[in-house]
Amino acid sequence: MEVHLITQIIKASLEEDLAWGDITTENLIDPNQSSELILTLNEEGVIAGLPIAEQVFKILDPGLIWSPLKKDGEFLPAGTPLVKLKGNSQQMMKAERVALNFLQRLSGIASLTHRFVQEARRYSETVRIADTRKTTPGLRHLEKYAVRMGGGHNHRYCLADAVMIKDNHVAMLKQGQKTIQEAVALVRKRISHTVTIEVEVDRLEQIPAALEAEVDCILLDNMSNEMIVEALKLIQGHCTVEASGGVNLQRVGSIAATGVNIISVGALTHSANALDISLDYP
C-alpha cells in the first residue's frame, strides 16, 4: 500500500471533520501539552489500516512518535494494544476520529474476510475467497488491500483488468443477434494478450457454449450447490470455476466442498461491520 499516493482521500477526510477546526479541543486544551495514548483493539479480529492511521496522525502532528506493537494482517484477541502514540494533545484529539474511521472499517473488512476464509478452509485446501467491485466509492484500493490482509484474494480492480461477460451483456448481445462464441472471439481479437476472459452463467445449458468459446473462467451465478456440482461435471477442469451470488458464512463451507476454485463474496466489502478500536489514555 503506497501511503504516499493515498494522501488525497486522507486529506479529504480530515477536511470533512476539521474544515473549520475543532472548537472543543482548540478552546480547551493547551496547544503545547503532549500526551501518551494507546490504540486498543476491543474485539477479536484482523487488523488492517495501521499505515493509514499513522499518516492521519502525522499529517496533523509531523513530530508524533508512532510505536506499533502489531502489524496489518495479524489476527488478534480483544484487548490487544495496537500502537502507542506520543504527541501533541490537541493534534491527537483532532486526528482521532478520522484515523479510527479508516482503521475500524478496514479492519472490519479484513476480519470478515478472515472468517470466510477460515470457514471455507475447513472444506477445501485450495479454494479462494475473492472480493468484488462492490466497494465503497473512493476507497476501492484500500478495501481490496484489507481483503488481502484478511487472507482473501482480489478479483478485478476495475473494468479494464479482465473481460467479464455478465447477464446484461448477454442480453444485449442477443438484442444484437450475436452468440457467446462470436462475442468471445470478437473481444479476444481486440484485447491485450495479457488479459483473460470470464463468462457468467446462471443456467447449466449456457456452459457448453462458454467452453466452446475457450474462456479462461466460468462464473456460476446464484446456483444451488447441486447445480454447482453439475456444472463442475460439465466443465471437467477445462477452465477455472468461480461461484458467486448470495454467499454467506453459513453457506460458504458447502460451496467450498463442491470443488470450485474461487468463491467471490460482495459482502466482504459492502456489508462488513466496523471492528471496535479505541484511542485512550493507557
Added chain:
Amino acid sequence: MEVHLITQIIKASLEEDLAWGDITTENLIDPNQSSELILTLNEEGVIAGLPIAEQVFKILDPGLIWSPLKKDGEFLPAGTPLVKLKGNSQQMMKAERVALNFLQRLSGIASLTHRFVQEARRYSETVRIADTRKTTPGLRHLEKYAVRMGGGHNHRYCLADAVMIKDNHVAMLKQGQKTIQEAVALVRKRISHTVTIEVEVDRLEQIPAALEAEVDCILLDNMSNEMIVEALKLIQGHCTVEASGGVNLQRVGSIAATGVNIISVGALTHSANALDISLDYP
C-alpha cells in the same frame, strides 16, 4: 442534497472503475445500441441515494431518460421496481456498478436507521435516533443524508458544529489541573453565541459538575439502563440527555423507555449492510 456539489466524489468513483475504460462492454456492445433497464429493490427497506445514482448514469450518458417510480425515504417491500432507465447500452453498463455502490450503501444506512427508529418508537413517542461522526471517509455528507431518509436525526457534522467534551478531553484537562466547570466557562467565552455545549460522562458522580457548568446536553456514555435511570433523576430535565455506546437493535427499545431525549448509534453508518438492489432487463 445538492447533487451539483457532489460531482467530485462521483467522478472519483467513476475513475476508480473506468480509468482505463470497460474492455468488456466497449469490445462487445454496439456503441449505438440503446436499452431499457430497470432498477429493482430485492429486499425490503428504505431507499436513499436515487439522485446520486441518476447523476452517475447521466455523467456517462447525458441523454439518458431517468423515470423514477419511487423516491428517497420510502420504505418499500422486496421486489419493488424503483426506476426505469432508457439510454445507451454501453454507458448504462459502465455506470451500473458505481451507481449501485452508492445506492446500496446509502439505502443500507437508511434501512438500518429505520429499524432503530421503529424499535425505539415502540417505547417512546419523542426519543430521537441520532448518527455520529463514525462515517465512511469521504462520504459523511451522503451518509448523514441517508440517516435522515431513514427517519433518524443528525448529530454534529464536524468538529466545529458544537462543543463536545469527551473522556480524553477530561483527562487532558486534569493533566492541566482544570475542572469541568472552569473548562466549560472558558470555552463558552470563546465560541460563537450560536454554539451549544455537550459533556460526556460515564459515571454518575460526574453529573453534578456538568449541571453546575450549565451545559446544554449531557451524554451518558456506555451506561446500563439502570444507571441511565439514575442519571435522569439527577439531571431532572435541566438539560437535554443523550445516551450512547454499544447501542444495538436488541437494546435500543429499553434505552428509549428510560426517557432519554437522544440515542446516538455509531452502527447506523459504520456497520450498515448494503441493501440489495439490481439493474436488469425488465
Added chain:
Amino acid sequence: MEVHLITQIIKASLEEDLAWGDITTENLIDPNQSSELILTLNEEGVIAGLPIAEQVFKILDPGLIWSPLKKDGEFLPAGTPLVKLKGNSQQMMKAERVALNFLQRLSGIASLTHRFVQEARRYSETVRIADTRKTTPGLRHLEKYAVRMGGGHNHRYCLADAVMIKDNHVAMLKQGQKTIQEAVALVRKRISHTVTIEVEVDRLEQIPAALEAEVDCILLDNMSNEMIVEALKLIQGHCTVEASGGVNLQRVGSIAATGVNIISVGALTHSANALDISLDYP
C-alpha cells in the same frame, strides 16, 4: 489554524504567481546565493497569518530558517520587526508577494476587528463583535481566524452551523402561508439537538412572535439605536440579542451602549484594508 490542511489555497496562490516561474529572479540571481531578510510592520495594527506566511516560504525553500519575533494576535506599533528569515535568495524573492498577500490581508482584518472591539469595549464590558459570512471566496477559514486574532468572535461558519431565519425566508414562508411560530416549530423537529435558532427582525412588531417561538437569539437588523432600546425592552433577556446592519466605527460604541449581546459587522471581512508589511534587507 491547521496549517497542514491549508496547503491547497497556498499552492493555488503560488501557482497564480509562479506558474511559469519568475523570469526576473531566475535570470538575475545566483541560484546558490543566500540572504537574511526581515519582515517589518510599517503601520500599527494586529498581526495575523504568520504561520501561513511561514508555510509559503517553506514550500519554496524547505531549508529556510524562520525566526519569529512576534506572534499572531499581538497589537504592535509601526516599525516593529516581525520575523527574521534566512534562506535561498531566489526562493525568498519568489515567495515574497504571495506571503505578503496573505499576511497583509489577514492582519488588516485582525486590525480592523481590534478597532471595533476597542471602541465597543468603551461602552460595554461584555458585548461581542462578531463576523459574518461576508468573507472572501476561498478564504473564509483564514479570515475567521483573523477575526479571532483581533479579539472578535465568530458567527456561523457555514449554512449548517445554526438556523438563521432572514427576511427573505420570512417572505417565502408567507408565500407558503406559514407563521414564524409554525416555521420555528417545524425546523426544531428536524435539526440536530445541538443546533440553535436565530431569527432576524427589522420591525418591533415581529418580536413577540419570535419570543413565542422560543428562539435562542433575535437579530435586530438595521435598527436605529432607539429601536434597539425598544426591542431590548420587549425581549427582556428572554434570549440573546444581536444587532447588525450598517455598523461602522462611528456608531459601534453607541450600539454597544444599548446593552445588546452581539454586534455583527460584515465590514470586518468585506471591507478591511491591507496592513502595510514589507520584506527587506535589515
Added chain:
Amino acid sequence: MEVHLITQIIKASLEEDLAWGDITTENLIDPNQSSELILTLNEEGVIAGLPIAEQVFKILDPGLIWSPLKKDGEFLPAGTPLVKLKGNSQQMMKAERVALNFLQRLSGIASLTHRFVQEARRYSETVRIADTRKTTPGLRHLEKYAVRMGGGHNHRYCLADAVMIKDNHVAMLKQGQKTIQEAVALVRKRISHTVTIEVEVDRLEQIPAALEAEVDCILLDNMSNEMIVEALKLIQGHCTVEASGGVNLQRVGSIAATGVNIISVGALTHSANALDISLDYP
C-alpha cells in the same frame, strides 16, 4: 472572462458555505416553491462580476432565469436594479451569499478603480491607473478583470510576464557584485523577445544607469512629486515612466499632473471596500 474556466473557485466557495447543506432553508422552504427576486445596487459605483454571480446561481439551479438589466463596467447610481432572477426559492437562498460575496468584492474593486481614474483624468488625458500583484490569494484573474471594468489597466499578471528588477533584486546583485547594466544585459539575452524590462528606482542617481541599460520602463518608487518631476527631466521620454508607492485618492491627481505614464496602485485590490448589493423580493 472565461466563466467556463472559473468553475473551480466558484465551487470551492459554494463548498465553504454549503458543504453540509443549508439547514435553515432546507427545513423551512418548500423544495418546489419558486420566487422572483432582484439584485439591487445600494450605493453608487461600477458593477463587476455579474457573469460570476450568474454562474453561482445556475450551478445550484440550472433552470434559473437570469435577466440582466445592467452589465459589467457600468457606473450606476444607488438604487439601481441590476438583475431579475426567477428560480427555485431554496436554491436562490443557498446561492445568495456566495454570489454576493463575489459580486460585492469585484464591484468594490471596479468602483475604487473608477474613482482613481476619474481623479487622475482631471490632470492628465493619458495617464493610466494600473493594478499590482497585491491581489487576494486565489482571485487574481477576477480582480484584474474588475480593475479593467473600472477603467484601469493591468500590470503584470504573474512573475513571468515581464522583467521587474526591484530594490531587493538590486541589493542581491550588489551582494554578487553586478551592476544594473550588466544585470539587464544578462537577463535580456535569456528572456523571450516578446518580454519587456522594467527597473524600480527610489533615488534619482539610479536613473542614468537604468537609461544606459535601455530598459523599457522605469518605476519611480515612493518618490515625492518634486522628485518625480526631476526624474522625468532626467529620463526625457527615453522610456515609459511609472510611479508607485503609497498612492491614494488625495494624491493621485498631483502625480498625474507630473506627466508620468503609469500610476500603479496596490490599494485597488488590497484595500477596496465591498460595494453594497442585495438580493430581495421586488
Added chain:
Amino acid sequence: MEVHLITQIIKASLEEDLAWGDITTENLIDPNQSSELILTLNEEGVIAGLPIAEQVFKILDPGLIWSPLKKDGEFLPAGTPLVKLKGNSQQMMKAERVALNFLQRLSGIASLTHRFVQEARRYSETVRIADTRKTTPGLRHLEKYAVRMGGGHNHRYCLADAVMIKDNHVAMLKQGQKTIQEAVALVRKRISHTVTIEVEVDRLEQIPAALEAEVDCILLDNMSNEMIVEALKLIQGHCTVEASGGVNLQRVGSIAATGVNIISVGALTHSANALDISLDYP
C-alpha cells in the same frame, strides 16, 4: 473513450494557455462575432482525438456546432477536411491551440502505429503491434486509445494489469536467492485468478526455466532475429511470445516474419511526431 471522464486534463490544458485570458483575441475581436472554420489534415495519416478536440471547443463555446466529416481511426490523404465548426469567433480562437495540441499528438501516434502495422502485416497475418507504458505523463489513457485507432493493440495499462518480471526483478530475486520458478509460483498464489504472467528474457538459456514455470507469455528482449528464431524453437508454442527492444520501421517486418505473436514498440508513444492539422477559414 469516455469524454465525460477526461475533462480534467482538458481543463488543465486550457488553463495552461488561458489562465489569464487571451489578450490578443479579447482586445481585437467583437465578442458577438461568429465564424465558420474548418479543421483540415495537411499530411496523410490516421486521425485520432476528434472527440477530445470537440470537447475543448465546446467547453469554451457550449453552443458551437461541430460537424464532423471524418471519424477517429480513418486513414486519410493530405488535404482532407475533417470537421466544420460554426461558433463564436473569440472562443474558437481561444480553443484552437489546445484542441490542435491534443489532435495532432494523438493523430501522430495513430499514424505511426498504422505504419508499423502495415509494415508488419506484409510478413505476418496475425502478428500484433503493441504499445508499452512509455507514454506521456498524464496522457496514457488517450495515447493508448490512439494506438488502437492506428490498428495497434494495447499492452498493460498499469502495473496491476498483469505480472511482468523484468531483468531488474530477476537481479533482485538473485540478490534474495530465489529462482524464476520459485518466484512465479509465489506470485501466482497471490494474484487474482484473472491475471496472467509474463517473463522477460534476454538470453536463450533463460527460456527453459520460464517454460518450466508455465508462464503465459515470454518477452524476448533486444534479441537479434536469429536469436528470436532460436527462441521460438525452444518455446514451441507453449506460450505466447512477444519481441521488444529497439524495434523500428526498418526492422519490424523481419521480426514479424520470425513468427512471434506480439511486437511491442515504445516509439509508438514516446517518439511519434505530431500530424499536421490546421484550423482555418474555408
Added chain:
Amino acid sequence: MEVHLITQIIKASLEEDLAWGDITTENLIDPNQSSELILTLNEEGVIAGLPIAEQVFKILDPGLIWSPLKKDGEFLPAGTPLVKLKGNSQQMMKAERVALNFLQRLSGIASLTHRFVQEARRYSETVRIADTRKTTPGLRHLEKYAVRMGGGHNHRYCLADAVMIKDNHVAMLKQGQKTIQEAVALVRKRISHTVTIEVEVDRLEQIPAALEAEVDCILLDNMSNEMIVEALKLIQGHCTVEASGGVNLQRVGSIAATGVNIISVGALTHSANALDISLDYP
C-alpha cells in the same frame, strides 16, 4: 524549475501507473531489500529533467539517496552514467517507468533543440531558436524548461504574455472591416504597458501596414528564404523579425543565414523523440 510546485503532474503520473499498486514487485521482492542502481544515457544528447526524476523516486521512497553525476543542460555522449540511486528495491522498481517517461521526453526535447541551435549557429552568431505553444497538454512548463536546457529560447508561455495577431485574427478583423493599423492601435490602448505586439504576415504586401502600426515584431509565416530576404529589406531593422513555419534541421541553417532574429520551431516540442535512458544494476 520549481520542483515543489510540480508535484501535481508527478502525482498524476504515478497514479496512472500505480493506482492499484505494482503486482509484480509487491508479490516478488522483499519489502525491506535495498539496491544500488544507476541511470545511464544510452545515446548522445542533452539531459533535462533530473530534478523531476529525483522527485518521482523520492515521493515513493523519501529516504532514497540520489547522487547526480551530471546536471540538466549538459551535452553528453552515449554511455554516460547520470545518477547513482540507493534505495528501497520495491520503491525504485515502482518509480522507474514514470521517472524515465519524464526524463526521456524532456531530454529528447533538449537534445532536438540543441541540434537546431548548433545548426543555426553555423550561419548566425545571434539568431535565436524559439519554441511555440505546440506543447504537450499538461507539460508546457516542463517542456519550455527543456527547450532552455537545450540552448533554445522561449516564446510566449500563454495567450496573455504578448499580443500575436495571426492570420485568422486578420480574417476576422476584415469580417469586422477593421485594418491592421486600427486593430493594433486599439489593442495597444487596452493592454499592459509591459506587453509587446507581434503580427504574423504571409505576404510581403502585408508588411508596410505592420510597420506603420509600429509593431514590436513581425512574424514571417511559411515564407521561402527568398521572400524572407525581401521582407528583411522592407523591414530594415525597424522591428524584430521572426521566421516560422515548416522549419526543419535541413533548412534552419539557410533561414538563419538570411539574418532574421528569431526562428521558431513547433517541432521542438511536438515532434521530439525520447532520448534513450535506462535504469539498471551497475
